[in-house]
Amino acid sequence: MILSVNNIHKSYGKEEVLKGISFDINNSEIVALVGPNGSGKSTLLNIINNLLPANNGKFNILGGSNKDPEVFRKISFMQDNTVLYDYLTGYDHLQFIGDLQGITKKHIFETAERIGIDGYLNKKVGHYSLGMKQHLLLAMALINQPKLMILDEPLNGLDPTSAIKVREILLELAEQGTAILLSSHNLAEIDKVTSNILFLKNGVLIHEDLSAHKQVWYEIKVMDVEIGIYFK
Template sequence: MDAVLSLNNISKSYGPIQALKNVSFEVPPGTVFGILGPNGSGKTTLLSIILDVLKANNGNFLWFGHAGSPEQRKRIGSLLETPNFYHYLSAVDNLKITQSISKRGNLQDIDIALKKVNLFDRRKSRFSTFSLGMKQRLAIAAALLGSPKVLVLDEPTNGLDPVGIAEIRNLIVELKNNGHTIIMASHLLDEVEKVCTHVAILKSGTLITTGDVDDVLMDEDLVEVKAADINALAAALKQFGSDIIINNEAGTVLLKLPKGKAHPEEINSYCFSQGIVLSHLLLKKKRLEARFFELTNN
């Protein structure tokens, strides 16, 4: 299927500061696509460009295979900044104002949007009585007016407590399962790992990598081993076909293996067959944070 969004060499500068540098990637339909990177990596700038809030210095982007138009824009709901609602008005009345200003959807869409974000039962409650998670869900309801096929969300869990974070994560997955494509920026690896199917990683405005989350953030198994002769051990493990790291100070050798491929009994048996008796064998799990650190610090 055609990409929902295609970016081609998007660049943006603020004076001498280059916020984005020739960024290109595609967002497949029906995915939760995370734009991941540290603060200051260009995530919000990129979202602002694809929503026509900012203009790129170079490059172009296509929505649904075409240049942007008012009709296509109606197929995209967005949440870029902290939502602003009237504290003394109810959820329904706030969304009526939003609908009147945006001209997206109709009054019947308000109830539909509130049901999607699980706020229909609180539709007559004042905004001031809502928790942080409920306020963010109401903002997403505002983005859902007009039943857009795509939602663009900037740091949707930012500032929320653990309960609110869980609420928004569950909502994003539910929206994806109901046929929406979600494009979301985040600096939280854990968030991307839990809800995203695809990811693009930015560092200082440069695209580091993009693809399926499982491929980009592929975890690794690490096996730490030790024997009396560390050099003989290292030589044997190189023949085993492993990527190894020798720690002479600790007297250990660290094997890097694809996720799920480390079988300690096989390693022990292989070493013994080479005349090496292991005095230490420990299976470790490389944290995804370490993989992200590798990608953004090379």
């Protein structure tokens, strides 16, 4: 068992945001958590990573508790870019994690090159574009070679070429034995990397295996002429 989430409840005042969330990740697979902005995706990920308390529920992460610091040597959590410091360089961010995790300078540069941020690694983050920040966040999540990666909107702000590269990296990681839980508000962004989708709606999860759907209907409208394309 890589991750087991059991009956998680979370309320803010009288508003119940999460209503008994349960799911398991058993293998090195990519699982997507999909829902509209404000649906509670980030809240759930923060609770799993012990950054927010749940009102009720239990976790098992790689055989341990999400309150055990040692567990976080084996997992990583990619948050949004508000965790970055504008006055530090990309290398400073990676070196900080490296010092905590006992990671060599050589591995830091190898990770930066793999993600494609080596060209601006010594630039201050305050001068990064949104896409550059997303790449740095991914490098920070990857650098400790985790058994489980939890990624909050990893494709946000990426141009099509960069998004394709990130998807390729995620697929490669899954093939190498890393389990990945990622969130997105856009199903089209992640349908190329996983068929295991958890839809979060009104505080509950709807499990959906997209591989069960054999048929897809696309409709293209050009100059008021509609063309239907049918795939099976």
